[in-house]
Amino acid sequence: MAHFIVADRKTDYLLPPSLDDWLNQDHLARFIVDVIDQLDLSKLIQQYAGRGSKAYHPATLLGILVYGYATGVFSSRRLEQATYDSVAFRFIAANLHPDHDSLAAFRRRFLDELSDLFLQILEMAKEMKVLKVGNICLDGTKMEANASRHSALSHGYIEKLEVQLKAEVQELLALAEKADQADLPTGVDLPEELKRREDRLAAMAAAKATIAARAKERYQREKAEYDEKVARRAAKEEATGKKLGGKPPKPPEPGARASDQVNLTDEESRIMPVAGGGFKQAYNAQAAADAATMLVVATGVSQAPNDKEQVEPMLATLKAQVDVLGTVECLIADSGYCSEKNIKACEAAGIDPLIAVARDEHHPGWRERHSEPALLPDNATPTQAMSHRLKTKAGRAHYALRKQTIEPVFGIIKSVMGFRRFSLRGLKKVTGEWTLVCMAWNLKRLAVLRPQ
Template identity: 40%
Template sequence: MSSFIPFDRSQPYLLPPDVKSWLPSDDVAHFIVAAVERVPLGAFSVPRRTGGKAQYHPRLMLALLIYAYANGVFSSRRIERATYRDIGMRFVAANLHPDHDTIAAFRRGNRTAIEAAFLHVLELARETGLMRLGTVSIDGTKIDANASKYRSIRYDRAKELREKLTADIATLMERAEAADATDTDHQALPEELARREALKAKLDEACARLEAEAREQAETARPEYERKKAAFDAKRGRRGRPPKEPDDKPPSDRQINLTDPDSKLMRRSDAHEYRQAYNAQAVVCAEGSQLILEHGIVATTADAPSFAATILGMEKRIGLPRTVLADTGFASGKAIGLLQASGVDPLVAIGRPMDRRPYDFRPEPPPREPRRITEPWRLEMKARLQQNPAKALYTLRKQTVEPVFGIIKSIMGFTRFHLRGLANVATEWTLVALAYNCRRITRLTAV
């Protein structure tokens, strides 16, 4: 006959339990609590109150957010629920239970503190010898925005809908005035009117934003146009086609999302569908630790425009790397020149490799004419990457930065931003990078 361990769910504790003793000694919660203690109070945005209920300590709130993101809990309501049900959350929150509004407001308003914690964690990694600034890898990944792609609208369609809504609102106003004159109670009219006015206000804002962006782009392109026009006017003989003056009006097919105007329609490649997303950038240590050393968010599919700014932004934070590895999406002569002028050696792939596995299951692709390369910097970079030691060093790129995105998406479960707007999304991406680094350091220092 089997024997069973007796149990009694109503058994009270003789002494208050120590929640810390229920966590393993190598749990990431211990590292997060110790790291957050190094963040100065001046980095937090704490509202001034002269009375009322006391506030939760900002270090407690930050540690709770980091631990939640490190364990795949991103919703403020789920974080609040976890402070009752999760032992690690109870320990980090010190048996307190901040409500979801407080958690959401803290996450939106404390970007400076989250950035400070990110840098302090890297300093801890530097002190333990985990962080090295020799060779780094950079890449970007598309992460869904907190908006549906079906809420995107073209500029020409937005103008058409504005005219239709203006007419509908005028009709509803006439019906409301007629109802007032005849003492008829039409309770549905105010709701219909408010709904149309709200949609028209969103469309007005979207059109104004697209028009402002078009004017800004035209002003930025005007000096280059003036230079080309002057060179064209100075020609003699066969003149050719004159340069086109930049247009300060948005194209009719330019799109904007009404839920999150900063996000854009993107896709990973020609084989993938378009999604409403942001392009999340990460610079990863390629010398063993795979820590995220720098991060950024851009609202463009292309990686090249932000390449130099992301790497050079490290100088005032943790220092510049010696070598940076990047794929062909970062190939930009201007960015490579800026990095080399600052003492950084970029190794950037030129064109996509055509090598196939010996027994590839896929059929042979049709023969394609290779792209003709004429720029000197591209020819020089391509020749360099075909020889050692640059060729051997470049092989580290794929095995260092891409697994980081895999861990963030598949292990931590972060596949969608929960905040809206470029500034708020940048704050959340910093929080994700911080949570990943805490997990990684805990794993590397575990005995």
């Protein structure tokens, strides 16, 4: 007869059980608790007034949130349940069970303070001699907004629907004035039907106002770009004494376009194209990662679907962190970031830009991979000089760091940590949540890189 180890669930423990005995010493939950205990949380603590019932300590709530984001638990209700079901969450919460309202309110309340905590963790990584900022790889990824793209209204559709709803309102008002309402279908409540249409008309009027404001900002931006192109073209014609060929720049058109959209759930999100085709309601989440450690050193969120305008904000963030992290030597990015303005901005910041000018061929010839480009002319522009460097063996090897650094970071955040959609709404809030996501990634990564 087989011998089995009997599972006895009824015998009580002789001594009270200890949560400390139920987790491995190298468990991620232990590491997160140890790191958070070393952070300066004074900016969070001083915001508690001390009145009313006792609140959960910020270190406890922060630990639950960070471990949740690191392991794919983002909902405040699921986090509350995890403090009962998961040994790791019980350990972090010290056998307490903060309710979902407390967790959700803490996450919303302290989004602004997360950037300081994010930097403190990076400073700790540097003190551990894990992080040494040198080569930084920058990229962006489309992250779904907490809103469906089917909740979006275009300017053209709003104008079409307004005509229909106004006609229906007039018809309902005419029916309401009739003494005999025999033609009215059974179960129709005229005041309720009128209110529903008036509410929709008011919402659409607000949406049109938002679209008009965006169109005005776009026109001012495009007008400035147009004026710059015209001035540059005129300067070239004056310098050469010849009229330039090709079509002159086309001036932008003011006003809203029929395709301009606004989302009624999260109006600050945007419809964005995604890889592989299609569109989704999203934000453009940016991250700059250290090539040696894959730690994210700077974050940002944009409403623009392309990355052209994201270099200067990232340079400003890196400059603000110089005293803590040190000087960045090289910024590596794909062709989505390439522009003469961005190259000059990197050089002005004392950072060597290595930004792809165009997409590389997937299968270049073997001679091309083992040869050096022709010598660079003396009068080469900054863009030409950078393009020449990218064609050298050293430049190609240096640029290859991008693919093995930032792309795995996004892949792990989306596929392993499971973060593909923001829980909060509005640009400011999703920016804070993205910082929280990258903080969780950094702690997850530091737990692997820490000296044993």
